[in-house]
Amino acid sequence: xxxxxxxxxxxxxxxxxxxxxxxxxxxxxxxxxxxxxxxxxxxxxxxxxxxxxxxxxxxxxxxxxxxxxxxxxxxxxxxxxxxxxxxxxxxxxxxxxxxxxxxxxxxxxxxxxx
Amino acid sequence: xxxxxxxxxxxxxxxxxxxxxxxxxxxxxxxxxxxxxxxxxxxxxxxxxxxxxxxxxxxxxxxxxxxxxxxxxxxxxxxxxxxxxxxxxxxxxxxxxxxxxxxxxxxxxxxx
Numbered sequence: 539x540x541x542x543x544x545x546x547x548x549x550x551x552x553x554x555x556x557x558x559x560x561x562x563x564x565x566x567x568x569x570x571x572x573x574x575x576x577x578x579x580x581x582x583x584x585x586x587x588x589x590x591x592x593x594x595x596x597x598x599x600x601x602x603x604x605x606x607x608x609x610x611x612x613x614x615x616x617x618x619x620x621x622x623x624x625x626x627x628x629x630x631x632x633x634x635x636x637x638x639x640x641x642x643x644x645x646x647x648x649x650x651x652x
Numbered sequence: 653x654x655x656x657x658x659x660x661x662x663x664x665x666x667x668x669x670x671x672x673x674x675x676x677x678x679x680x681x682x683x684x685x686x687x688x689x690x691x692x693x694x695x696x697x698x699x700x701x702x703x704x705x706x707x708x709x710x711x712x713x714x715x716x717x718x719x720x721x722x723x724x725x726x727x728x729x730x731x732x733x734x735x736x737x738x739x740x741x742x743x744x745x746x747x748x749x750x751x752x753x754x755x756x757x758x759x760x761x762x763x764x
Binding site: 593626628632639640642 | 683693694696700702739741743744749750751752753754755
């Protein structure tokens with residue numbers, strides 16, 4: 539099975555611009571979660587989608603949004619970029635099989651805001 | 653609130669055994685994950701514990717005690733490639749989502 543894929547892998551933007559990141563989960567996984575990782579804050583949860591519905595949202599401003607499509611692929615969007623949005627954005631694909639749960643991360647998109 | 657504590661750094665010798673501890677205080681519990689993350693890379697799934705006890709996978713084992721809010725990751729026969737950050741994460745018990753709350757990670761340095 540192919541793993542979680544994310545595009546693009548690297549991105550450079552300037553303040554005020556917007557960006558869209560894409561994630562394709564492992565085949566058969568219906569849940570996609572997004573995380574932001576920075577050296578200062580570590581890994582922080584952004585939001586999770588399951589069957590095209592947002593089930594949970596982290597403590598991030600409304601500039602951060604996402605969606606999920608019927609094929610489980612997900613996108614996240616950040617509008618009006620700020621310098622502090624520079625981070626590694628990770629997508630995780632999840633599946634629960636009884637008492638065994640797995641969450642696999644994609645390679646991430648490294649965003650630099652100048 | 654949710655709080656997850658791990659040591660910031662650990663050093664061990666190649667071939668040895670190291671135990672990385674994680675304690676958590678959360679309003680509930682719905683499973684604990686361990687991930688390995690090499691510098692500049694994404695986290696790699698290592699283990700998942702939801703019941704008390706030890707789960708073994710090759711050189712890696714993970715233990716959970718729910719009554720103590722405690723877990724550890726045991727790495728045996730350490731190799732140089734095990735130098736990485738190890739992240740402990742608890743699944744948010746608040747709802748059915750897969751939200752994970754991460755600790756700050758433990759940076760492990762394996763020396764020859």
